[in-house]
Amino acid sequence: MARLFIAEKPSLGRAIAAALPKPHKNQQGYIESANGDTVTWCIGHLLEQAEPDAYDEKYKSWNLQDLPIVPEQWLLKPRKSAAKQLSVVKKLAKQFNDIVHAGDPDREGQLLVDEVFDFIKLPQVKKQQIQRLLISDLNLSAVKKALGNLKSNQAFMPLSVSALARSRADWLYGMNMTRAYTLLGQQAGYKGVLSVGRVQTPVLGLVVRRDREIANFTPRAFYQLDAIIPHEGNDIRARWQPSEACKPWQDEEGRVLHRKLVENVATRISGQPAEVIEAERKNTKQGAPLPYSLSALQIDAAKRFNMxxxxxxxxxxxxxxxxxxxxxxxxxxxxxxxxxxxxxxxxxxxxxxxxxxxxxxxxxxxxxxxxxxxxxxxxxxxxxxxxxxxxxxxxxxxxxxxxxxxxxxxxxxxYPPASFAEAKLVFSIAGGIFIAKGKKQLSAGWKALMPSKKKSAEEELEAIVPPLEKGTVLTCDRGEIKDCMTEPPKYFSEASLLQAMTGIARFVKDPEFKKILRDTDGLGTEATRAGILDLLFKRRLLQREGKQIRATPSGEGLIDALPEKSTYPDMTAHWERQLHDMAERKCPYKAFMQILEKEISEIMDTVKSQPIPHALKNLPNDVPAKRKRRSSGGRKKRYTTKA
CATH class of the missing domain: 1.10.290.10 (Topoisomerase I, domain 4)
Known part of the structure; x- marks a missing residue:
């Protein structure tokens, strides 16, 4: 029986058709194969969330008293640019009994085609018979292999529900918060749109807090002490490890802040016996890094090519x-x-x-x-x-x-693992602990593929950490003090901000959430992170200064005006965990949405009952002219529904 394949985009549709019997007939919006199988396609999303005024005409004007806007019955509408192709898909879907869902193999790709089935009111009997085609490689052999491994689309419905929940939750949160804070900004004299989203805003918060940490940073002097221990014509350099008794003179990272303490230890160890109380030598291996995910690739491309x-x-x-x-x-x-x-x-x-x-x-x-x-x-x-x-x-x-x-x-x-020789000596000198350690590459293995870097002359491991037995006693010649200064954290770059988004647990405020979120996907998804950063630049909440990424005054003002909860990653990372659980049938859609609606209502009540935040006053009006015109009506989708 002939099948209808519905691909996510034309390129995927053509790749599927290439694997079907020839000759082909190229029609308007679809391809027919010799055996009757037909391939059509979406053009990305054929449908989009309806704007608020589709639910009620009064929402055309932005009014604080109308918030929150919470649809009782959610509406989708055809995208203007995709209406013609939607008609093609709808017509074909009615003609075929055997339908194959060929969206991209991810949460968004699953929803993208499933929502079309719902919108065109495909009969339930047909829905239950739909098969799923998963393609991650567009080459002919890979497509043919995938065609031989079709699955039931019903097995992927939780993935679709998860994507639907995310789409609706983003709409609810972004639409209401953006309208609320843009209206507050207008009351304070700001002429632009202050967009808020469950991902973009915590990312902006990360940058604002990093910028301020750097601006408020005060350098502090700290001191390191090395014991210099002569041995067979070479000097062993062993670093002092301060004891518990030294904690009152250390910072939170264990750095000693008082020079007199270090001078006292240096005096005490000079000329004293240095006994080896621990000796370790071992060979280690380091396997190749795994192939790339999108975020890992983006991070490396930013580091290497500033891309x-x-x-x-x-x-x-x-x-x-x-x-x-x-x-x-x-x-x-x-x-x-x-x-x-x-x-x-x-x-x-x-x-x-x-x-x-x-x-x-x-x-x-x-x-x-x-x-x-x-x-x-x-x-x-x-x-x-x-x-x-x-x-x-x-x-x-x-x-x-x-x-x-x-x-x-x-x-x-x-390639084989890279191999290393590692050595460590622990000395006891005048009651203090000093450690000398070193590492030397024995064979490059996979590291031979890394771009070459200029290497400094490498001392022999045996010279800096000689093979001494436990119990060996040498003599400490002297102590050498190194004067150091603490340094501020670095401004975010494209690479480090992406790393922060993927490893978001480091920036979570709530210690309980830290434990939960260490294994989540982070802020946003592989597919959306680039768009989120791009959005923040376009809306002039972030700006580039060379390779550095910094917040603009408008970005700082928005973060200061928002509830603290909205500016930290805890909430959105917790969302992602629930959405992930939803895809695995561990979290119900209804409960997730009810909790979110309640939270948004509470925020809107607070916004309406409190005076205009001081942070929104005197924001710079550097908004591009084409956006000024929209600030009062603000009905463009990109201001309201992005994460």
């Missing part, structure tokens, strides 16, 4: 859709299915033909090696981003850089 997260994602999409040179890019996974190992030879051959700079790396790869990356238990909807078996010769500069990173990380999986 923005948005640019990395754009190049990835091009490499995936246009060139078919990498697998699905919006992945949060860093592992690969075991079955993919058999394709390594073809993938490495494609790397050799595509990236000249990796020729030597290809030649050194041992395809019999299998790193820990191949692990079926760690792979869910999609796997890590890796090259495909397709070679490409005409990449743009940005595409080539991103491909090089992805390909190098993949090649590392076929």
């Amino acid at each position: 923005s997260a948005a640019d990395v994602l754009a190049h990835c999409q091009s490499l995936y859709e246009k060139h078919k040179a990498i697998t699905y890019p919006r992945s949060d996974c860093r592992y690969l299915p075991k079955g993919h190992f058999s394709e390594a030879k073809d993938v490495v051959r494609a790397i050799a033909a595509t990236a000249d700079c990796l020729q030597q790396g290809v030649e050194g790869a041992d395809l019999s090696l299998r790193s820990k990356a191949w692990n079926d238990s760690k792979v869910e909807a999609h796997h890590a981003i890796i090259p495909t078996s397709r070679s490409v010769k005409s990449l743009s500069s940005g595409e080539a850089k991103v491909y090089e990173l992805v390909a190098r990380q993949y090649l590392m999986q076929f």
Whole structure:
């Protein structure tokens, strides 16, 4: 029986059609294959959340007393640019009994097609028979393999519910908070839109607090002490480890702040016996880093090429859709299915033909090696981003850089671990503890693939930490004091802000949440983080100063005006945990939404009952002219529904 495939986008649709029997008939908005199978597609989201005035005309004007806006029956509307394609999909869906959902293999891709089924009122009998096609590689062999492994779409409904909850929750929170604080800002004389979102605002809060920590930083002197212990013509340098008794003279990081204390210890150890109370020598190995998830790739591209997260994602999409040179890019996974190992030879051959700079790396790869990356238990909807078996010769500069990173990380999986010799000596001198330690690389392993850096002359490990036996007694010649100064934290860069978003537990205020959130996906998702940063720049809440990212005065004012809870990542990271649990049938949709609606109502009551926050007064009106015109009506979707 003929099937209808509904892909997420035209490029995916064409890739599916290429794997179906020929000849093909290209129609307006769909492709027919020789056996009657037909492929059509969405163009991203064909539908979008309706604006408030779709629920009630009075919401066309922004009014504080109308808040909160909480729809009783949620409405979707066709996107203007996609209305024609929606009609094509609707017409075809009525003609076919066998339908295959071919959205991207993630939460958003699942909802994107499922919501079309609901909108066109597809009969329940048809819905229950829909199959799911999961494609993470657009090359013909991979698509054919996926076509032979269709699953029931019903198994993915919790993923769809999770995405739906996130979409509606973002609308509720963003719409109401943005209207509320924009109206407060207008009352204070600000002419722009003060947008608020459950992800963008905590990210802005991170930057504001970091900027202020740097601005208010006062350098403090601290001191380190090394015991200099001569041995066979070389000096062993052992660092003093202050005891518990020294805590009153240390800061929270254990640095000694009083020079007289250090001078006293230096005097006491001079000429004294130095007994080895612990001796350790061992060889260690360090395995290759895992292949990339999108965030890990964006972080490395920012560090190496100063490339923005948005640019990395754009190049990835091009490499995936246009060139078919990498697998699905919006992945949060860093592992690969075991079955993919058999394709390594073809993938490495494609790397050799595509990236000249990796020729030597290809030649050194041992395809019999299998790193820990191949692990079926760690792979869910999609796997890590890796090259495909397709070679490409005409990449743009940005595409080539991103491909090089992805390909190098993949090649590392076929190199042995880097090996090191490590040594440690613990001395007791005049009742104090001093430690000398060193590390030396024995073999580069996968590190041979890393871009070369200038290396300083390396002392022999045996010279700086000689192989002494426990109980050996030497003589401390003297103590050397090093005068140091504390340094402020660094301003956020694109790379460090992305790292902060993925490792958000470090910045969570509530200690109980810290424990819960260490294993979450962080602020936002792989697919949305680049867009969130881009949004904050466009709305002039963040600005770039060289490689640094700083908050603008408007961004600072907004953070100061908002409830503290809205500016910390605790709330949004907790949301992500609940949404993740929802996708695994552990958290009900209704309970999640009811709690959120209650919280928003409480915030709106507070906003309406309190005076205009002082922080919103005297904000700079540096809003671009094209946005000033919208500040009073403010009905554009991008001001209200972004995370």
